[in-house]
Amino acid sequence: MKKLLVVSLLLVLSLVAFSRVTITMTAGAVGTELSVLYEQLDKFMRANPDIKVSVMPMPNSSTERHDLYVTYLASGEKEPTILMLDVIWPAEFAPYLEDVTADKDYFELDKFIPGTVKSGTVNGKIVAVPWFTDAGILYYRKDLLDKYGFKNPPKTWDELVKMAQTITAKEKNMYGFVWQGARYEGLVCDFMEFLISFGGDVIDEAGNVVVNSKAGVNALQFMVDLIYKTKVSPQAVTTYMEEEARRTFQNGQAVFMRNWPYAWALVNDPKESKIAGKVGVAPLPAGPAGRSAATLGGWMLGINKNATDEEKAAAKKLVKFLTSYDQQLYKAINASQNPTMMDVYKDPELKKVAPFMVDLYGMFVNAEPRPRTAKYSEISDTMQKYIHAALTQQTTPQKAMEDMAKELTQVLAGR
Amino acid sequence: MKAKTRETLVAWGMVIPALLVISIIAFLPLFQTFYNSFFETGLRPDIEKEFVGFGNYVELFKDDRFQDALKNTIFFTVVSVILETIFGLLIAILVNQPFKMRGVVRAAMLIPWAIPTAISSQMWKWMFDPSSGILTKFLETLNIVEPGVPILAMPNSAMWAIIAVDVWKTTPFMALLILAGLQLIPEELYEAARIDGANIWQRFSKITLPMVQSTIGVALIFRTLDALRVFDVVFIMTRGSVNTETLAVYNRVLLMDRAFSGAWFGYGSALSVVIFMLISVFAVIYIRSLRIKLE
The missing domain is CATH 3.40.190.10 (Periplasmic binding protein-like II)
Known part of the structure; x- marks a missing residue:
């Protein structure tokens, strides 16, 4: 009896160990962006020991990022699992991105600045979740x-x-x-x-x-x-x-x-x-x-369609975590990248550290999108x-x- | 007889793996590019592949941007290769003379060539910076450039700036090749000429030049073919703005920027084939006119 218990315990433990999913995400390294992301990922992995996230730092120039994405996506690779996308890209990359329209409520997209959500919507399908927004x-x-x-x-x-x-x-x-x-x-x-x-x-x-x-x-x-x-x-x-x-x-x-x-x-x-x-x-x-x-800029998170279901599930968890209220606030304060969730602008802590974000809220909400087409x-x-x-x-x-x-x-x- | 066939067999056996690798990594993509150039196609999954024959080529030669890129590429190639050959020859003759620390100088000479182009282009871009670049300051003091004028954003200076970088970078390569040729010339020839009373110019034009001609020919082929597909230095310094777009830079726009936006992949492949053809034409001209024996 005791033996059986030990064996089954070992079995469960090894299953847990082996069921660890590894996902990769691309990330920018402008200013303090990357070190802030590493801190956020540490926190995420501590809360989700079954998921391991590795980061692929990208060049600063968005033209070069675009070139890399073309190569990754055209080859049909399942990596990177999560792609950091410029607001102007979703229409072009849509055929390669996971449709997350059904998860609209899971990501609480109703609480986001509508213009940013629209940037990630292609032909009525949501393919990218707004991560941070920008305006001139x-x-x-x-x-x-x-x-x-x-x-x-x-x-x-x-x-x-x-x-x-x-x-x-x-x-x-x-x-x-x-x-x-x-x-x-x-x-x-x-x-x-x-x-x-x-x-x-x-x-x-x-x-x-x-x-x-x-x-x-x-x-x-x-x-x-x-x-x-x-x-x-x-x-x-x-x-x-x-x-x-x-x-x-x-x-x-x-x-x-x-x-x-x-x-x-x-x-x-x-x-x-x-x-x-x-x-x-x-x-x-x-x-x-x-x-x-002001021109609407900013970056979104999309999930690679070629990833396995297990990886996609893990990726959704991470996207949800990174775009949550707390993490957006953390990113805004430490990397001065603007939140996409409207309520974050009402946070007193943000007002203290980056008052301009709160003062120019109207500018960010009404920023003008560039033409949305593939x-x-x-x-x-x-x-x-x-x-x-x-x-x-x-x-x-x-x-x-x-x-x-x-x-x-x-x-x-x-x- | 028998021994010879066995030798041939062994030789083939040793060459075949290399041939296989080359056909997979070089000939296969080349063939595929040729094939794609006859279709109107894109990488987007919803674009249907349509056979258009030589349609892409016909359109390409009507494309203003292609014509500009072709002109820019030829201009860049001709000017930079001529300058590199002249400087390369002069430097080679100079470092072929015996002097103290010759070895050190020869090694130091190679530094520009040893730096990756991406890095040296970025370095030069900073030196050309209008507000803090050392080169801009220098040219301003000499009254060659008006203060505040961005060299890399001016249609009449940007291409020359790019050529300057390429000349700086590849002259050492030319010099090195020509130096190797110079060292093959027997000293006795010069001695005999001196005894016969030939002056320095006669010695240069009657002995040195004819003797290094084939070396220069090979060096020219290398450089010209390289220059015709120039990409990195242009892309980093100007991204092809203000009349500096070369064929390879335009090709990147077609194959990367527009990979998913429309049916440009076949068109881009056609441009790749044209670059390939252009290089082949130059190679044949060189080989014919310099009578270089490939055997």
Whole structure:
């Protein structure tokens, strides 16, 4: 009898040991992102001893991440089990992602910012759960604005130009406004913000290309003028991505910067930044359309369709854990990545550590999505080409918008 | 006779494993790329594969972006290979002279070539940075570049910057190959020429050049074929913006960025085949004109 008990106990134990599932997830390593994730995973694995999670750190550039995902998914591999997806990717990768529409309540998606959930919904099916959200915001030098008698950050683009001109005329080695003007995805984000605040759009609800409007040309002209006419931005912005802009700004060489929220913790880190504590954030200025616009960014978690059922179940548990209230709050505080769950913004702890997130809540909820289509990478590629050509004066804004509209129409109709 | 057949058999037996591996990793993908280039197809599971014959090729040659990329690639190849050959030859002649620490210099010369291109391109990208790059500062002091002008974002300077990096990186390779050729020239030839009263230019043009011609030929083939499929230095420095997109960079857009977005995979394969053909054409021209014996 005793023997039997021991044997069965051993059997159960060995079963437990062998039934441990290993899943892999891809993760970014921008700022403190990765170390925060490791802490979260430790906690998860302690609570779920039957699941082992290994992390595949990804390159910082989303273009390179995209290349890797194409390779993983096209090969039909079951790894990585969980993919960290840019908000613009779900439509394109949908055929390879597990449909989690049935788990809508399990993930409590009703409590998420609706725009972010919509990004993960393709043809009515939910294929990705919002992990953290992003929106373009304006960083400004509080100390410099005070010094020159400006009480508030600029409300309109014209105000921004005037303030920048006033300050750079007196300060040495100072640019007015830095943003992302290199030919890559970030340029589309910045352009959309100008475009919408000027009253334009890229593709309308019915799917027609409407980018070549009066507002569109004016918006692009304004961007070009920032560099060559009002000279508020250095010519170098045509080579800037997020990190170049941030480095210029935190070295104290710019009054204003357009960037994502991740920069907040870094520009205020006295070890790294020369202007820690002198920075304010505000919504991006409004254009002639009387409104300001921020591009919706951020990352989602999707599950690989080729994973085994057991792995998928474990993956869902992990996704649920990482997108839960507590973990979103933890991530927001430690990695300054914005929560996607609305209630987290009401948390007093968040208000204390990252007040700007709470103050700019309206901006994050109403952020403008980029076109949601499987052809997005072609659309973006086309837009980048013509915007950058105008910014480097290879063509006029007018001609650039005409050609862009023509090619976008072809892209939507083509292959 | 018998011994010879046995020898042949043994030889085949030793070569076959290598041939097998090469056919699996080189010929099979090559054949598949050829095959795919005749279809309109994508990697998305919901795209139907449709046979279009030479349709992709016809469209490709009407594609403005392809034509630009072709021009850029040829320009890059011609300019960079010419510069590398001239500098390589000069450096090889220089380090072929006896002087103190020659071994050290020869080894140090190879450093640029030993650094992976991805790393050296990134390094140069930082040196070209408009606000903090050391090279930009240097060119500004010499009044070659206006302050604040981003070299890598200007249509007239970006390609030259890329060429500069490639020349810096691969000249040592050229120099090394040519140096090997120079060392094969017997010293007696120069001695005899000197006795006959030949001056330095005559010695160079009548002895050195003809003697290293075939070495230079081989080096040229290596470099040209490499330059025609240039990817890393362009992708890292400019991503193909401001008139620097080469064929391989455009091919990445088609095969990676658009892999799932539409039926571009066959089109991309057609471009791969065109790059392959282009390289073959150059190789044949070289071999014919330099009468290099492959046997």
